[in-house]
Amino acid sequence: MMILGTTFGMVFYLLQAVSGESGYAQNGEFEDAELDDYSFSCYSQLEVDGTQHLLTCAFDDPDVNITNLELEICGALLNVKCLTFDKLHEMYFIKTKKFLLIGESEIHVKLGGKSITSKKLNIVKIVKPEAPFDIRVIYREGANDFLVTFNTSHSQKKYVKELMHEVAYRQEKNENDWMHVNISSTKLTLLQRKLQPDAMYEIKVRSIPNANYFQGFWSEWSPTFHFRTPEITGRMDPVLLTISILSFFFVALMVILACALWKKRIKPIVWPSLPDHKKTLEQLCKKPKKNLNVSFNPESFLDCQIHKVDGIQARDEAENFLQDTSPPQLDDTEKQRLRGSMQGPSWPSEHAVITPKTFRGDSPFRSLAGSTSMCEVLVQPSSRSPDCREGGKNGPHMYQGLLLGSGTTNSTMPTPFPFQPGILTLNPAVRGQPGLTSLGSSQEEAYVTMSSFYQNQ
Amino acid sequence: MFHVSFRYIFGIPPLILVLLPVASSDCDIEGKEGREYQHILMISINDLDTMIKNRTNCPNNEPKVLKKHACDDNKEGIFLYRAAHKLKQFVKVNDSEDFNLHLLRVSQGTLQLLNCTPKEGIKLPSQGEVQPTKNLEDNKSVKEQRKQKSLCSLGILLQKIKTCWNKILRGSKEH
Numbered sequence: 001m002m003i004l005g006t007t008f009g010m011v012f013y014l015l016q017a018v019s020g021e022s023g024y025a026q027n028g029e030f031e032d033a034e035l036d037d038y039s040f041s042c043y044s045q046l047e048v049d050g051t052q053h054l055l056t057c058a059f060d061d062p063d064v065n066i067t068n069l070e071l072e073i074c075g076a077l078l079n080v081k082c083l084t085f086d087k088l089h090e091m092y093f094i095k096t097k098k099f100l101l102i103g104e105s106e107i108h109v110k111l112g113g114k115s116i117t118s119k120k121l122n123i124v125k126i127v128k129p130e131a132p133f134d135i136r137v138i139y140r141e142g143a144n145d146f147l148v149t150f151n152t153s154h155s156q157k158k159y160v161k162e163l164m165h166e167v168a169y170r171q172e173k174n175e176n177d178w179m180h181v182n183i184s185s186t187k188l189t190l191l192q193r194k195l196q197p198d199a200m201y202e203i204k205v206r207s208i209p210n211a212n213y214f215q216g217f218w219s220e221w222s223p224t225f226h227f228r229t230p231e232i233t234g235r236m237d238p239v240l241l242t243i244s245i246l247s248f249f250f251v252a253l254m255v256i257l258a259c260a261l262w263k264k265r266i267k268p269i270v271w272p273s274l275p276d277h278k279k280t281l282e283q284l285c286k287k288p289k290k291n292l293n294v295s296f297n298p299e300s301f302l303d304c305q306i307h308k309v310d311g312i313q314a315r316d317e318a319e320n321f322l323q324d325t326s327p328p329q330l331d332d333t334e335k336q337r338l339r340g341s342m343q344g345p346s347w348p349s350e351h352a353v354i355t356p357k358t359f360r361g362d363s364p365f366r367s368l369a370g371s372t373s374m375c376e377v378l379v380q381p382s383s384r385s386p387d388c389r390e391g392g393k394n395g396p397h398m399y400q401g402l403l404l405g406s407g408t409t410n411s412t413m414p415t416p417f418p419f420q421p422g423i424l425t426l427n428p429a430v431r432g433q434p435g436l437t438s439l440g441s442s443q444e445e446a447y448v449t450m451s452s453f454y455q456n457q
Numbered sequence: 458m459f460h461v462s463f464r465y466i467f468g469i470p471p472l473i474l475v476l477l478p479v480a481s482s483d484c485d486i487e488g489k490e491g492r493e494y495q496h497i498l499m500i501s502i503n504d505l506d507t508m509i510k511n512r513t514n515c516p517n518n519e520p521k522v523l524k525k526h527a528c529d530d531n532k533e534g535i536f537l538y539r540a541a542h543k544l545k546q547f548v549k550v551n552d553s554e555d556f557n558l559h560l561l562r563v564s565q566g567t568l569q570l571l572n573c574t575p576k577e578g579i580k581l582p583s584q585g586e587v588q589p590t591k592n593l594e595d596n597k598s599v600k601e602q603r604k605q606k607s608l609c610s611l612g613i614l615l616q617k618i619k620t621c622w623n624k625i626l627r628g629s630k631e632h
Contacts, residue, residue: 051555076569078558078561078562078565079557079558079561097554097555097558098558100562100565100566100569101497101562101566102493102497102498102565102566102569102570103569124496158500159496159497159500212492212496213492213493213495213496214496
């Protein structure tokens with residue numbers, strides 16, 4: 001008896017141990033490893049077929065043997081306590097109008113009529129909208145943009161009406177480079193400048209509940225739509241084109257003018273050259289004409305009284321100056337002339353007469369500022385009058401024309417000395433070198449200047 | 458002296474019984490934000506209202522039965538509780554499945570949002586007005602008339618429920 005009892009005890013003990021390893025415990029609790037095998041997830045679709053709703057569930061582990069497994073939903077149902085799922089391949093679904101849509105329901109996983117696991121969920125929090133459809137892209141040339149429109153079946157539904165849509169587009173050659181835009185309406189505008197010209201694009205849309213009361217998951221993507229962006233034709237605004245052409249021609253003209261006038265006009269103003277003293281002198285002292293008998297021989301100016309311009313004084317002083325100077329030695333012929341001239345007021349006409357008036361009229365003197373030099377003298381002395389040096393009553397007849405400065409002009413010849421209109425003669429025969437030496441210091445300076453110039457020539 | 462004690466014995470208890478419903482606990486309303494009402498209940502109420510108007514031509518007078526119960530201040534929960542129970546009695550008045558489901562959704566949904574502990578249930582004093590006749594010998598016209606009356610009563614009740622919910626939501630917004 002004792003042995004028999006012990007045997008039965010051991011058998012029962014073994015049975016209990018074996019049943020524990022198989023996953024079924026007496027207290028109804030299950031091993032964690034077994035529970036994980038039966039984990040499942042569900043989503044709902046409201047008004048999917050008229051007023052009927054759809055609830056779809058599936059086990060997370062695809063290797064689960066669902067042959068004998070059943071799913072049952074209880075709670076938050078109308079007029080019934082529980083509903084059993086239908087099985088299709090590896091999916092469990094239930095299609096009914098009897099969802100209360102308020103409060104939580106409980107889904108049981110049953111094996112052999114007994115619930116092995118359960119899960120609480122709210123039908124309105126696991127809503128998966130239907131995929132959008134009929135997506136279209138229209139190019140608006142006037143607005144330079146693309147109008148994207150699509151349709152959704154939820155616009156006609158009563159419960160899940162407010163959705164959030166996600167539009168995704170990309171250039172076909174750029175894989176995994178999707179651009180995403182979230183909108184609440186069924187229209188979207190894409191600017192042309194943000195897209196590549198003459199490129200092929202593809203675009204698709206999906207939806208999700210707006211999280212006000214209904215919540216859930218993203219729907220499936222809509223069918224992809226392809227569209228091509230237009231080329232940039234290059235057609236410009238006519239006004240802009242005209243302005244650009246005119247500007248181009250203006251710039252070209254300015255460049256040509258600048259190149260042509262650079263040397264003559266522009267460079268002297270922008271970068272004036274330093275004056276060359278030799279050239280300046282050449283301009284000042286132009287070569288006299290061939291028929292002009294001009295001589296800078298100081299001896300030819302022996303008869304003339306030379307005064308410095310800065311020392312211009314009154315006629316009286318000039319007369320005094322003449323009186324101070326010693327007259328040069330004259331030839332006999334000249335002496336006779338002098339005597340003769342003392343008697344007669346008139347002069348022989350053969351003398352070269354230069355009057356201020358005549359002189360003025362025939363004045364060859366030109367200003368230094370012009371192209372000619374002051375050294376030109378329209379004088380043709382055939383003889384000289386000794387009266388040139390006289391300081392008698394007839395008054396001095398001095399001509400200071402040769403000493404005139406650069407301020408003279410062609411029209412008039414200012415005379416520094418207001419001498420009486422008389423006769424001025426030059427005596428070319430007189431080459432008074434000694435006369436030079438007998439002049440004062442100022443006359444010597446003038447002669448020196450002239451002589452040095454003569455020597456340079 | 459005997460007369461005084463007799464008065465107290467037989468006078469006070471009925472008074473207590475009469476005053477007991479007033480002193481009973483009220484219902485707590487969970488959906489005061491209005492999400493469940495706006496997204497679920499109001500849709501069913503509107504659909505029922507549309508169905509009733511299409512089928513009946515109701516008079517403007519309110520049945521006496523419904524006049525007894527009103528959405529008074531601080532008693533909105535009780536009113537909704539009684540109205541929700543009353544809605545169940547209108548089931549099968551109409552043979553349409555959608556009609557009955559909407560009715561049940563309003564009734565059960567309202568009760569789902571209420572947390573009441575009433576001490577007495579809601580019972581219609583005159584069941585003959587809302588319940589279809591079981592007498593098979595009645596005329597079809599009489600049947601139809603009664604059905605029409607029931608639907609009219611239901612329409613009025615639904616409007617009262619809608620008004621009471623709006624009052625609750627308005628009050629919660631003000632607070």
